[in-house]
Amino acid sequence: MPPADNQLPPPDIPNAPLKAAGLLLVTLLAIVAFVLFVMQARGVFQPTQRLLLVAESAEGVAVGSTLTFSGFAIGRVVRIELGDDGKAHLHIEVPVADARWLRTSSVFTLERGVVGGASLRAFSGLLEDPPLPDGARRDVLSGDASAGIPQLVASIQQLVINLERLTAEQSTLSSTLENLQKFSGALNGRHGALNALLGSEKNARQVIEALERANALLTKADARLFGRDGLMDKAELSVGELAQLLGEARNALKKADAILGNVNEASSDLDMLRNEVEATLRRVTALTEQLNQKWPFARERELKLP
Structure with missing residues (x-):
């Protein structure tokens, strides 16, 4: 189709092929430089x-x-x-x-x-x-x-099975909870903890009666021991009499000690008297010998003492 009269012809660019080739070359160099930079950054050229x-x-x-x-x-x-x-x-x-x-x-x-x-x-x-x-x-x-995930899953499954066994109606845990409920009901009963421990109200009543009898016996024993004219009072009187007897025995022992002292003094006097008699006899013997020496005509030299 021939060009229209109102359209202008394209402008004439000098050296257009050369400029296009230069632009293409610059673009190619930029791409190569970018690739080299990336390769250098990634250490491609490093040993x-x-x-x-x-x-x-x-x-x-x-x-x-x-x-x-x-x-x-x-x-x-x-x-x-x-x-x-x-x-x-x-x-x-x-x-x-x-x-x-x-x-x-x-x-x-x-x-x-x-x-x-x-x-x-x-x-x-x-x-x-x-x-x-x-x-x-x-x-x-x-x-x-x-x-470890399969082992963990198996452990969780085993745990779930164990929980199901624990929470079953016939399980040990269920029986324990039932017994615990009965025990708490017994605690709230008439005799409280005593009824819960002994298992029945009859046993609890027997224990209470036994405790009451023991309390009565203790009251009687207390009256016999510590009451008026009781065993303690009699024991105190007996102790007083025993102390009095011991005092009398102590006085008797003192008197005996005094008598023994007098006997010892008398024994000392007898020893002195004996010594004096022996001394007198020795003097008499000496005097007799002197008389015999001065009385030579006497035939009988033996002197008889009255």
Whole structure:
């Protein structure tokens, strides 16, 4: 169709193909720079070392999952494969700058939570140990929180069954509650706790009667012991008489002591008299000998005392 008379021709842009090519080139360079920046940020150009982790199962682990140390990502999973030993082989790349945290004594764990994916963690207790070499192979310790869920569900089911048994009509708990209700009814009865403990009102009445008889006997015993002209009064009189007898016996003993003292004095006087008699006899004997010496004509030298 021929152009209309009222339409203006398009403006003539000088070097339009060259400018379009330049704009396309700038856009392409911007895209390449962005990609390079992202790759640099993700550590594509950083030198890395390989690490092989062997786990029982790779469930929850995907390519791109991170390996963390103290909460910081120091590596990522680049490939997952099933090894000849039937275990999952996790190939991990660790930047050389971050590989200094991995030692020969490091421990690697694979933890699976109830919600979310699995997480790979590294623990290094002794940073003085030799560094982990490139291409090292280590076994992974697995910890699955969801593995205990079936056991937990089974325990809950068993608990529900036990609760149903406890709350059944013929259960021990039901019988215990029924007995407890009877016991509380007996407590609210005529004789209260005594009726509840003994089991029947008849037994409680017999115990009360026995207590009343015992109380009467105690009253009589109290009257006999502590009443007027009772055993205690008689005992007090007997004690008084005994004290009087003991006083009289004490006086008699004093008199006996006095008599014994007089006897001792008399014995002392007799000893003195005996000594004096013996002295007199000795003097008489001496005088007799003197007379015999002065009376030589006497034939009988023997002197007879009257």
